[in-house]
Amino acid sequence: MDIVSTDRPPETASRKVAEFRPPLQLGEHSLCPGCGEPVVLRVLLETLQELGLVDRTIGVVGHGCYGSFVRIMDVDVLQCLHGRAPACATGIKRMRPDTAVFTLQGDGDMVNEGLQEVIHAAARAENVTCILLNNGVFGDTGGQQTTTTVLGQRTKTSLDGREADQHGYPIPIADIVAQLDGVGYVARGAVGTAGGVARTKRMIRNAFESQLAGEGFGLVEVLTMCPTGWFVTAPQGPDYLAESMEQTYPLGELRPRRSS
Amino acid sequence: MDIVSTDRPPETASRKVAEFRPPLQLGEHSLCPGCGEPVVLRVLLETLQELGLVDRTIGVVGHGCYGSFVRIMDVDVLQCLHGRAPACATGIKRMRPDTAVFTLQGDGDMVNEGLQEVIHAAARAENVTCILLNNGVFGDTGGQQTTTTVLGQRTKTSLDGREADQHGYPIPIADIVAQLDGVGYVARGAVGTAGGVARTKRMIRNAFESQLAGEGFGLVEVLTMCPTGWFVTAPQGPDYLAESMEQTYPLGELRPRRSS
Amino acid sequence: MGASRGTLVIDTERCKGCELCITACPPNVLAMSEQVNTTGYRYPVLHEGCTGCTACALVCPDAVFEVYRFENER
Amino acid sequence: MGASRGTLVIDTERCKGCELCITACPPNVLAMSEQVNTTGYRYPVLHEGCTGCTACALVCPDAVFEVYRFENER
Amino acid sequence: MSAPTKPLELLEGSAAIAEAAIAAGCRFFAGYPISPFTSLLENMTRLLPAAGGVCINAESEIEGVNMALGAAATGARAATGSCGQGIALMQEAIAEMALNETPVVVFNMARNQQDYFQCTRGGGWGDYRTITLAPKDIPEAVEHTQLLFQLADTYRAPVILYGDPLLAQTRVGVRIDPPSEPEPVKDWALDGTMGGTGRSRQIWTWAMGKATDPGPGPDGHWRAIAEKFERIAAAEQRWEADHTEDCDTLVVAFGSAAKFTDHVVAELRAEGHRIGSFRPITLWPFPGAALAEASRGCRRVLVFELNAGQMVDDVRQHVHDRGAVRAIGGVSIHESGLSYGPLLDAPVIRQRVLDAMRPDESEGVR
Amino acid sequence: MSAPTKPLELLEGSAAIAEAAIAAGCRFFAGYPISPFTSLLENMTRLLPAAGGVCINAESEIEGVNMALGAAATGARAATGSCGQGIALMQEAIAEMALNETPVVVFNMARNQQDYFQCTRGGGWGDYRTITLAPKDIPEAVEHTQLLFQLADTYRAPVILYGDPLLAQTRVGVRIDPPSEPEPVKDWALDGTMGGTGRSRQIWTWAMGKATDPGPGPDGHWRAIAEKFERIAAAEQRWEADHTEDCDTLVVAFGSAAKFTDHVVAELRAEGHRIGSFRPITLWPFPGAALAEASRGCRRVLVFELNAGQMVDDVRQHVHDRGAVRAIGGVSIHESGLSYGPLLDAPVIRQRVLDAMRPDESEGVR
Amino acid sequence: MEFEVLLMGIGGQGIQLIGKTLALAATREGRHAMLAAEYGGEMRGGPSQSTVVIGDAPLRALPILPSAASAIVANHKFSGAVPERLRPGGLLLLNSSIVDPETAGDQHRVVPVAATALAVELGAPQAAGFVLLGAFNNVTGLVSQEALVAAMTELLPPYRREHAGSNATALAAGAEAVSEVVV
Amino acid sequence: MEFEVLLMGIGGQGIQLIGKTLALAATREGRHAMLAAEYGGEMRGGPSQSTVVIGDAPLRALPILPSAASAIVANHKFSGAVPERLRPGGLLLLNSSIVDPETAGDQHRVVPVAATALAVELGAPQAAGFVLLGAFNNVTGLVSQEALVAAMTELLPPYRREHAGSNATALAAGAEAVSEVVV
Numbered sequence A, B: 001m002d003i004v005s006t007d008r009p010p011e012t013a014s015r016k017v018a019e020f021r022p023p024l025q026l027g028e029h030s031l032c033p034g035c036g037e038p039v040v041l042r043v044l045l046e047t048l049q050e051l052g053l054v055d056r057t058i059g060v061v062g063h064g065c066y067g068s069f070v071r072i073m074d075v076d077v078l079q080c081l082h083g084r085a086p087a088c089a090t091g092i093k094r095m096r097p098d099t100a101v102f103t104l105q106g107d108g109d110m111v112n113e114g115l116q117e118v119i120h121a122a123a124r125a126e127n128v129t130c131i132l133l134n135n136g137v138f139g140d141t142g143g144q145q146t147t148t149t150v151l152g153q154r155t156k157t158s159l160d161g162r163e164a165d166q167h168g169y170p171i172p173i174a175d176i177v178a179q180l181d182g183v184g185y186v187a188r189g190a191v192g193t194a195g196g197v198a199r200t201k202r203m204i205r206n207a208f209e210s211q212l213a214g215e216g217f218g219l220v221e222v223l224t225m226c227p228t229g230w231f232v233t234a235p236q237g238p239d240y241l242a243e244s245m246e247q248t249y250p251l252g253e254l255r256p257r258r259s260s
Numbered sequence C, D: 001m002g003a004s005r006g007t008l009v010i011d012t013e014r015c016k017g018c019e020l021c022i023t024a025c026p027p028n029v030l031a032m033s034e035q036v037n038t039t040g041y042r043y044p045v046l047h048e049g050c051t052g053c054t055a056c057a058l059v060c061p062d063a064v065f066e067v068y069r070f071e072n073e074r
Numbered sequence E, F: 001m002s003a004p005t006k007p008l009e010l011l012e013g014s015a016a017i018a019e020a021a022i023a024a025g026c027r028f029f030a031g032y033p034i035s036p037f038t039s040l041l042e043n044m045t046r047l048l049p050a051a052g053g054v055c056i057n058a059e060s061e062i063e064g065v066n067m068a069l070g071a072a073a074t075g076a077r078a079a080t081g082s083c084g085q086g087i088a089l090m091q092e093a094i095a096e097m098a099l100n101e102t103p104v105v106v107f108n109m110a111r112n113q114q115d116y117f118q119c120t121r122g123g124g125w126g127d128y129r130t131i132t133l134a135p136k137d138i139p140e141a142v143e144h145t146q147l148l149f150q151l152a153d154t155y156r157a158p159v160i161l162y163g164d165p166l167l168a169q170t171r172v173g174v175r176i177d178p179p180s181e182p183e184p185v186k187d188w189a190l191d192g193t194m195g196g197t198g199r200s201r202q203i204w205t206w207a208m209g210k211a212t213d214p215g216p217g218p219d220g221h222w223r224a225i226a227e228k229f230e231r232i233a234a235a236e237q238r239w240e241a242d243h244t245e246d247c248d249t250l251v252v253a254f255g256s257a258a259k260f261t262d263h264v265v266a267e268l269r270a271e272g273h274r275i276g277s278f279r280p281i282t283l284w285p286f287p288g289a290a291l292a293e294a295s296r297g298c299r300r301v302l303v304f305e306l307n308a309g310q311m312v313d314d315v316r317q318h319v320h321d322r323g324a325v326r327a328i329g330g331v332s333i334h335e336s337g338l339s340y341g342p343l344l345d346a347p348v349i350r351q352r353v354l355d356a357m358r359p360d361e362s363e364g365v366r
Numbered sequence G, H: 001m002e003f004e005v006l007l008m009g010i011g012g013q014g015i016q017l018i019g020k021t022l023a024l025a026a027t028r029e030g031r032h033a034m035l036a037a038e039y040g041g042e043m044r045g046g047p048s049q050s051t052v053v054i055g056d057a058p059l060r061a062l063p064i065l066p067s068a069a070s071a072i073v074a075n076h077k078f079s080g081a082v083p084e085r086l087r088p089g090g091l092l093l094l095n096s097s098i099v100d101p102e103t104a105g106d107q108h109r110v111v112p113v114a115a116t117a118l119a120v121e122l123g124a125p126q127a128a129g130f131v132l133l134g135a136f137n138n139v140t141g142l143v144s145q146e147a148l149v150a151a152m153t154e155l156l157p158p159y160r161r162e163h164a165g166s167n168a169t170a171l172a173a174g175a176e177a178v179s180e181v182v183v
């Protein structure tokens, strides 16, 4: 099998169909090898670009590994307190109703510390888009159990695996939010496979379009790999995601847009 | 029609079928005329007595008009911070697994300030019983909108009636909790009618029995009249409850005991 | 109103006049007094026909009622 | 491996060696290098048969790929 | 200050503050009911929408303060409030706003004076201080409300009004004038327009900036913040001193309580005592130099505060002669738990002052 | 203190503290990850179940502290912890525990020394103080941990350990002995047994008691609490003073930083400087009288703290000559935001001390 | 000059409303007024008190009055504080339908008004407070009777507007009842 | 006497593990040890440093050393601080497979060890750090070689126990490599 040279664009007639990184990304991220979060950042930024929202978007970013994205996202952004992004987004959207407002939060941020914020914002029908990066652990602090950790998973605070008796059950936040009045769009994607990435991107696009149409609260939960916090190798990430997380958190549109 | 003398027990052979107040109630409450909360207190105390839990019960009481019940409940009790009762109850139950632990909270306490606490405790499958007195307002502070205020209701912070656009939608907490893993029993009663009171009492009894059987988290939501906060007269309370609140919050067992 | 199968003791001083008992009484044998108690509230008075069903006691927030059921209907 | 309908530019210095692209490639034309980049990671090399499907670029967390689709299949 | 033509309006303190805030340009308010703050929230609910603003009955204090933070981040004049417990819950966000420089006015309609430390020493995290104004009465609360919006914007910092039940619930005739100073331009505010320019905006306590335009990071940023607070400390001290030229006994008090001590001091002055009064108007920055000056030559500095001794810490740091300081206040709570107890009463205070002035009293440090 | 027979264990500070806590009888722990507190939580997760206790990875700091409150209310020795932001979120509950008298140990594994006010002035609500111990190294942290459980129970109050990344993450050889004092009997604890007796128990900040047995209510109760804190303030001051008999320059520092200043002071002493050191071990109660004594006759009192100036407030209140006080510390943050910056280094401190001692320096108050 | 009024009763007697009416009337007349509510907390039932101060210049009065020139006492239940605070010789207007004037001592200038009885007589039992206020205002001449009526009307919430007429009658009846009292 | 060692490398070279090994070995021998990790925060990749201090009495050393008697440098990338902190004449043990000994200057007693090359030779590329540690310990004689092996074994998590043998070999190889160095 011949190795193809890949150090410069081909000289034969061709069309570029994928770019290194979206124009809105200002630099490299510093996340672990095989982390799923940068993939979501990419599709999010691509979506903002594609929807023409570049100069009227305000992002609110929580605390987790993705927190460092505030340095490389070329949109106006508030780095807020752990868990509070939906409340901050509320203040922002109410004062700037013409902007597209989104939050970027992890499972620790949204489903642990800020569970109340997201549910209340959803019930309040705030017209904002929340994006949840669910890797089932606190990645940033080294892999402790969050409320979304699946049963049986070992973390630094569930040493023999999460046990329902001792540690309780995972909370399927998207399913809960999907059932509230006041909600415009809820979906759950995953970035373990190329198809999953593409579908996730469509979900994020739907959520923003729903916001632009004023349909109410939007949530896109994205299952992301955290090999570091899962104590698996990077290549094992997607399989682990499919075999453990997707079983607890089935993918799909949990609340499609009313118009669609 | 003759008026019957009612200032002393009858002299004819008779059986007392209802007592003034349960032996566990140490004195009078100071709540408004027509308030539904004291009725729940009564059936709660009767239930503890009937289940023989008198000397192994610990109550945790939140902040609301019912807060003053800590002065008249003859059980060991912690008056806790607004909204935090389920967390306190967790610490208590984990250290005293042989006691029956309950919380007494209002809608402002549980569904506003402490939404996170109750959902997390439920998902954690804490083996405690939470009792929600849902009157759809902050009664204690004079009748402002809570998350459970029904659409259209006038409060001091929704002057023209709660409007979805401006104030969001009510949160049906019992329905949410009922769907979580880790939950043993969830029901919703109301105390506007005698039948409702009787059914509510059975629900509370079921919840405690579920706790004693170690089945996980229990929640009994009780719709209670708050004529003061609803700005209606006391006699109008039950009708208002039936016509507005029960429409949004249907009564019944939302998660019956597994064993039953 | 038929004969009484039960009766009440009404601790009128505790009553706060909310009238919940009035509507709760199935045979409709409770009515509010003209007088007020020392706190200024009107309170229920019982007419013939009580069945001893305890509905009034169940709904009363202020523990005003004791209910008795006669061994033999009067 | 059939003929290539597309090809890549691989910015090997950015690669962190996670191998997500390897399994993502439908025709299985990516393999990890023996060499390491200056950060010490192995990186993907492309063999003949790329379809230009962009799967590798979609899954790569580190924006290592540019994908080109040939106007005429080579 | 007020136009003589405009008639007085009889307003509850909370209503006066709400009107003053709206006149000052407040366009976002979020709060959660708690006595005696509730009436401010209710007045805002009533008045703000008509002024084109938004008032949210937030689901909790934490959500309320973070909504206000978000609103302020867009450049809107925003406020929130509560009392004791609720302000405690806001401490993380108040520190955050100090460190990420979002200007929000926090109305602490306290139940009493037991939250002096809470206002002046924070309790959030990191090095920050909060400008705290403690009006003695409703007209001053109106003035302070407007001043606070200006100070918040000038310094890009959260600021606090320390009120109490008397300020919240008393009704007096007041006039609300629009503020004299214009709202500053906020080029730092997030309006969404800078995306894609490479110079998009960022609000972040760590101030690390964007990859293309690095910020100072936490070390540089927090040192800059600390310097800013030193500047504020130097520039924004406010106080009121009366009869301090020749006084022998100085009574120090703040807020509503100072209104009472002033009354007592005036009485005793009239009776010939060499007594004066000192009132910190800004609890932080504490007017230390002015207190040192006012207390020069005093044999007794009597600190009257309705708590177990909190401001006395600041008095001791600055008073001319530390040995002269005596605490004559104390905890005093209404049986409802929600307001002052019987110690806040002119005759009682008068007695305490007289007792402290008795010549046979040993002049020890408490 | 330690039995000479037991070998040293090489333990990370967090592990040593966890073992000390468990040896002291801690049976409930709830915490939420945050650097550098996380490792204490992880060690508790590992060790507590085996000791028959419960460790919960709480869903948030607020839930964690309230779980600990509940556990403590039953009489169990309970603890929680966090750092800056998380402790800020706990302030309402810390005040609550002070006012409803539930003994909980709070481990503030801080990122730096910027949370002195947070620990010593609260920020919760009402009049309360928290005993705060600031160990200078891991062996002392072990000792303090055990002492804190005892103090918490003795005074029925929440207490704080003020740690930092150096204490959390350094490994040293330590020995953990069981504490000498027995756990006090807790007849106030809720065990559920008193229902139906007419004397059922109640824990409540307002202490209104039961209808059949009224309590003092908020006024009486909070005054009693204030008196209790005065007793603690008198009885529990702890400090360390070195070379203070004849010194001309006194360096005041706390916690890990004091370990560094001690080192510098020892060096300078050895070089012939008349320099001494003073370390408050209890940040509250601040050892004011001891500092007054130690600073008598000093021309300079140099306060080294890694913040913008917080402890200096307490120093100024108590030092013999307020005019001698100079702050020589400052904000200094690691680029990660999570630990100390370059100022915490012996050579740097030495230079600051020497600069401050230069005779040509004007000796002003900062 | 500042003139202080203590108002005391129990919840439901309209004490707060008559206090507001008096303060608003004075404000509308261009005077300075203060209305301080004694804080009852969140306890229901029980005492209702307020104080009104009226003056021609910006007020110096404290929101908790050390002493007062006059008092209106609608119920004896919680009026223990009155004798303490009312200055000797001060005006003490009593609802003599409920409070026995004999119990008032001789320190003060007592003016009894059978307010409850009068109100019932007028067919407006809810308006006893306004009877007292009308009487008080006539004795003191603090504000004009028209200003009182206007303020009362302004303060009624829409759903109570129908009481405006009977309240005004009560104000007038109160004034009438004390028209021969020498101030 | 307290003896200080600075350890410097980049993440993944096992710097933390060899520091722990040394400190644990000393502890097991009944000595006092301290291991301070330079705090890298939550940034991934980048420098890895630690310091070990060993003594016979309770230690007085600071957790951030003002100066040290010796250093082990596994990578040049972030070793800028070494010359500053290492006392003149101190021992500087270099991984000469990566760091050019020429760049070390003449202030210190430089001992080069081709640790990476040696480790690869031994078929245990992960064990370069232990080669350095073995060499360092042989030069300094801080602890017994057996104690090092025991500590290393104790520290390996169960799923890495299979490395124990090759790590021990690496320790020995390092010691061997410098056996002729005069201390």
Ligand SMILES: Cc1ncc(C[n+]2csc(CCOP(=O)(O)OP(=O)(O)O)c2C)c(N)n1
Binding pocket: A037, A063, A064, A065, A066, A082, A105, A106, A107, A108, A109, A110, A133, A135, A137, A138, A139, A140, A141, A146, F032, F033, F034, F035, F061, F085, F086, F089
């Ligand atoms: C109030 C507060 N508590 C704790 C932290 C510490 N903290 C920072 S990031 C983080 C974990 C976040 O987990 P998640 O949101 O799931 O993000 P991930 O790192 O997994 O992507 C935590 C607990 C904090 N910053 N603030």
Ligand SMILES: Cc1ncc(C[n+]2csc(CCOP(=O)(O)OP(=O)(O)O)c2C)c(N)n1
Binding pocket: B037, B063, B064, B065, B066, B082, B105, B106, B107, B108, B109, B110, B133, B135, B137, B138, B139, B140, B141, B146, E032, E033, E034, E035, E061, E085, E086, E089
């Ligand atoms: C942190 C905090 N915020 C606010 C309050 C004030 N507060 C006391 S009771 C109450 C209302 C409670 O409403 P709910 O729980 O519905 O009880 P209800 O009075 O309606 O029975 C509030 C907001 C408080 N005590 N603590």
Ligand code: SF4
Binding pocket: A030, A031, A032, A033, A034, A035, A036, A037, A065, A135, A139, A140, A225, A226, A227, A228, A229
């Ligand atoms: S710890 Fe997990 S979430 Fe964080 S960067 Fe690494 S892989 Fe991603």
Ligand code: SF4
Binding pocket: B030, B031, B032, B033, B034, B035, B036, B037, B065, B135, B139, B140, B225, B226, B227, B228, B229
């Ligand atoms: S305000 Fe409502 S809830 Fe409170 S006591 Fe009155 S009726 Fe009951």
Ligand code: SF4
Binding pocket: C006, C007, C008, C024, C025, C026, C027, C028, C029, C030, C046, C049, C050, C051, C052, C053, C054, C055, C056, C057, C067
């Ligand atoms: S017991 Fe039944 S029938 Fe008798 S009065 Fe009560 S409700 Fe009516």
Ligand code: SF4
Binding pocket: B034, C014, C015, C016, C017, C018, C019, C020, C021, C022, C043, C044, C059, C060, C061, C062, C063, C064, C065
């Ligand atoms: S329900 Fe009870 S309180 Fe209400 S009117 Fe009837 S007896 Fe009185």
Ligand code: SF4
Binding pocket: D006, D007, D008, D024, D025, D026, D027, D028, D029, D030, D046, D049, D050, D051, D052, D053, D054, D055, D056, D057, D067
């Ligand atoms: S573009 Fe498609 S076929 Fe080509 S290398 Fe990437 S994944 Fe494989």
Ligand code: SF4
Binding pocket: A034, D014, D015, D016, D017, D018, D019, D020, D021, D022, D043, D044, D059, D060, D061, D062, D063, D064, D065
């Ligand atoms: S997915 Fe990207 S980072 Fe991972 S191995 Fe492939 S090219 Fe490298």
Ligand SMILES: [Mg+2]
Binding pocket: A064, A106, A107, A108, A133, A134, A135, A136, A137, A138, A139, A146
């Ligand atoms: Mg996560």
Ligand SMILES: [Mg+2]
Binding pocket: B064, B106, B107, B108, B133, B134, B135, B136, B137, B138, B139, B146
């Ligand atoms: Mg309610």
